[in-house]
Amino acid sequence: MGDRADAAWWRSAVIYEVYLRSFADSDGDGVGDIGGLRSRLGYLRDLGVDAVWITPWYPSPMADGGYDVSDYRDIDPRFGTLADADALVAEAHALGLRVIIDLVANHTSVEHPWFRAAVAAGPGGRERDRYFFRDGRDGGDRPPNDWISAFGGIAWTRVQEPDGSPGQWYLHLFAPEQPDLNWDDEGVRAEFDDVLRFWFDRGVDGFRVDAAPAMAKAPGLPDAGHGPGASFESTRWVDNPHWDVDAVHDVLRRWRAVGDGYPGERLFVTEAVVNGPVRLSRYVRPDEMHTTFNFDYLRCPWEPRALRTAITETLAAMESVGAPPTWVLSSHDETRHVTRFGRADTSGGAMGFDAAVPTDLALGRRRARAALLLTLALPGSAYLYQGEELGLPEVEDLPEEALQDPTWERSGRTVRGRDGCRVPLPWSGQQPPFGFSPDGVRPWLPQPPGWRALTAAAQEADPSSTLSLYRAALRQRRQLSCLREPGLSWADAGDGVLAFDRGPAFRCLVNFSDEAVDLAGEGEVLLSSQPGDRALPTDAAVWLRPARDPGR
DSSP states (O other): OOSOSSTTGGGSOEEEEEOGGGTOOSSSSSSOOHHHHHHTHHHHHHHTOSEEEEOOOSOOOOTTTTOSOSOTTSOOTTTOOHHHHHHHHHHHHHTTOEEEEEEOOSBOOTTSHHHHHHHHHOTTOGGGGGBTEEOOBGGGTBOSSOOBOTTSSBSEEEEEOTTSSEEEEEEOSSOTTSOBBOTTOHHHHHHHHHHHHHHHHTTOOEEEETTGGGGOOOTTOOOOOOOTTOOOOTTTOSSOTTSSOTTHHHHHHHHHHHHHTSSSOOEEEEOOOOSHHHHHHGGGSTTSOSEEOOHHHHTOOSOHHHHHHHHHHHHHHHHTTTOOOEEESOOTTSOOHHHHTTSSSOSOOGGGOOOOOOOOHHHHHHHHHHHHHHHHHSSSEEEEETTGGGTOOOOOOOOGGGOOOHHHHHTTSOOOTTGGGOOOOOOSSSSTTTTSSOTTOOOSSOOOGGGGGGSHHHHHTOTTSHHHHHHHHHHHHHHOGGGGSSOOEEEOOOTTEEEEESSTTOEEEEEOSSSOEEOTTSEEEEEESSOOSSEEOTTEEEEEEEOOOTTO
């Protein structure tokens, strides 16, 4: 796309996450692919987003859905070819869409040539310096320290040495199939400089950096103080030796310098689940990343005081470093917010690992529609997760034999993990596979038959559908210049009502109270999550052009 008049486009962009395996299947193998995404680019343009973020498409044994990479410069054959990727980028650009891809840099796959060489080299081999190989405690039989995995259990696995003897242990903060790279090694740093350039040279517009806070470890790998059965609660950690260590920022600055050498405002956005907005803001200082995901907002309960606090603290922290905030409601790692908002406890669990509990989906969908208007009215950028524009709920009754998230096995089959938010999209038709795959093909995860009412085709012509609301909201967001400006001012609209202005000509109201809010005299209704008469129902939101007293 080259240089554009809309420099710093990322400051107010709406970016759509494509979980590639579950978006659209073009070759009939039950798995989404690049061809499927190319066939639906027009849908994304018509939805009104500015860019697409594509989850990992690299060659992978798929121990963690592609987040275990064996080659960073190619496309997994299940998804297509490099030529397909090039065509996708060109076609997206022709439609005015930018393309962001995932960078999984904390760890590789155990099938990556580097890790295979490290195991084969034996203790003391230079190849092991690229990872964290350490001798165990108690004569080698116990892990080197007490670090834990995000997927449950200890973060160390012992290897069998080339001579067949039990040997050193290697570190993996995620699954055993995902060994952590050692970012103190200059060879690792140089390799990823080249990986960035490889994809920037092919025209991608940016990278989403996976698990950024994991990429630096405290010297000496000291114990973290985790007790037996400790959970991976990174939002509570302070001075943890394996998460959010200061040295990670050296890597981020190095990457930013690479990206700044290319035209067209190339974007870096980090996934950084850390202890609060102030720590988060360190990832988006002027010489580091451009934006970072906001998990405090994503996991915030449906409650006005909590949401106002999350919004206010985020705005203050991001303003202190001159970065725009981001707002996210769902992702491939989190319980879909339609389901979460229909529960008694509407806050989100870490990485979607909250247990299934009774859900009122009608209530959840009503709140989700209101949350969309709240989110898109906030200053900064927003991320949408595929299927939320259809009002899709979490699939909580997948058969056990279908579950593939590594947490399922790592937890002793007690935690179902994230598969419920990754079920393939329903595009059309009355029965599975709902146009995701050719008729008669079983998708890699089964779709609920009840999704026939939620297909894109079923919602296309219904002006009251969730899809129609998303299109209308995104269209107005593009048209209203005040929504591309920074800052907001809170307004007093009574107990249980969240209200703020974006300049003199725009107000957002969200009703959390038990009573409808009279909108008489409030001004012109631009868009409502629950259209009706001159009253805003509970669990609904509205965009207004406020009535102004000319005497003020």
